[in-house]
Amino acid sequence: MSIPTHPYKLASRAFHRENTVIEVGNFTIGSDDIIMMAGPCSVESRQQILATAHAVKSAGAVILRGGAFKPRTSPYSFQGLEEEGLKLLMEAKEVTGLPVITEVLGIEQLEMVSAYADILQIGARNMQNFSLLNAVGHLRKPVMLKRGMGNTIEELLMSSEYILQHGNSQVMLCERGIRSFERATRNTFDINAIPLLKNLTHLPIIADPSHGVGNALYVAAVARGAVAAGADGLIIEVHSDPGNALSDGEQSLSPSMFTKLMGEIDRISQAMNRGLPSSATLTTRGLLNI
Ligand code: PEP
Ligand code: MN
Numbered sequence: 001m002s003i004p005t006h007p008y009k010l011a012s013r014a015f016h017r018e019n020t021v022i023e024v025g026n027f028t029i030g031s032d033d034i035i036m037m038a039g040p041c042s043v044e045s046r047q048q049i050l051a052t053a054h055a056v057k058s059a060g061a062v063i064l065r066g067g068a069f070k071p072r073t074s075p076y077s078f079q080g081l082e083e084e085g086l087k088l089l090m091e092a093k094e095v096t097g098l099p100v101i102t103e104v105l106g107i108e109q110l111e112m113v114s115a116y117a118d119i120l121q122i123g124a125r126n127m128q129n130f131s132l133l134n135a136v137g138h139l140r141k142p143v144m145l146k147r148g149m150g151n152t153i154e155e156l157l158m159s160s161e162y163i164l165q166h167g168n169s170q171v172m173l174c175e176r177g178i179r180s181f182e183r184a185t186r187n188t189f190d191i192n193a194i195p196l197l198k199n200l201t202h203l204p205i206i207a208d209p210s211h212g213v214g215n216a217l218y219v220a221a222v223a224r225g226a227v228a229a230g231a232d233g234l235i236i237e238v239h240s241d242p243g244n245a246l247s248d249g250e251q252s253l254s255p256s257m258f259t260k261l262m263g264e265i266d267r268i269s270q271a272m273n274r275g276l277p278s279s280a281t282l283t284t285r286g287l288l289n290i
Contacts, residue, residue: 006200008157010164011171016202022142022170024118025099026279027062029142029172030204033277034269035233037101037206038258039065040240041248042078043085051240053092055255060262060284062277063119064089064098065235069105070247071125078246086116093118101144101235107132114141124148124176124211127159137166144206144235146174153193157201172204173197174235175226177212186214186251189222194229205230210237210251219253220261227268234265 009015021030029035038061043049053064068085070078081088089100099118104110105126114120119142126132127148136143143163147156156173163171175194177187189212197205207226209219223234239245239252253261262276262284269275282288 006154006157008154008161008201011157011160011201011203013200013202018202020169020171020202020204022172022204024063024142025097027099027277029206030232032274034227034231034265034274035063035206036061036262036265036276036280037063037065037233037235038238040067040245041210041237041252042067042070042246043081043088044078044246046088046091048240049088049092050095052238052255053096053098055240056238056258057096057098058283059255059259060266060276060280061236061238061258062098062280063101064092064096065101065121065237066092067103067121067247069103069109069113071103071105071123072247083112086113090116104132104136107135110135110139114139118142119144119172122146127151127156130159130162133159133162134166137163137168139168140170141168142170142172143168144172144174146176146208147178147190147193149177149179149187151178153196153200157197160201160203172206172232173201174206174208175212175231176208177214185218187212189213189226191222191225191229194226194231198230204232206233206235207231208235210235210248210253214251216242216251216253216257219251220257220264223261224264224268227265228272230272236261
């Protein structure tokens, strides 16, 4: 496969041919394993995060997601529990053993959020917040950088350069859907981005079908497609009671929908000569009870 030259350097396959593999807890992101991250859009209460964390763990997810600082379109919408939410995520991590991914919204919270997070999430709206990107570049901690809803693949790669240039090599990229003329879905999941990014960069690629389609009815189909297209992992919104979620309930899977999806991802990843991490496979196939 020929490797063209591009304005991004450190992220390119020309600079680093082998896949970057990021270790988080006992798991590796960017290896042959398909990494499933799941949990609510927002941490809402102790009961909600613990119930959801137990549900996603027993379905075979290996990383817990949950926002404590939320980037909401309206300042009147729920903004997250902030540090209290981070503490609840820690409690959920302790009882389930799942490492945590959570969003850092601004540079002023970076020290606090990075004290709790195993993976820092930089949201779509912050993809070009260059001072935040520079700051996470000085950390030595995994970062998941989400594609902006109006940004090109090249711009996503250029943003990753801001982090990489300061020596933080633990960067993964996330396709989460872009704005198009189509209003029947919240966003248009750009499946093209997955094989393209896998060719252009050595960084792991995560797919977010929840924000990509915005409707729980279609999340599983897009998730299956993303793994078939070569994604290294998925991040999925799951809520113990989606109808009463404080954010993104319409796109959140119930625990039973997520359990069904895990079985499908198990099979699709095998077809791609990959697989869920072995502990997750046992859980997903009902061979291990937790
Ligand atoms: C989220 O993950 O809940 C989120 C706000 O995602 P995005 O930044 O992709 O909109
Ligand atoms: Mn969300």
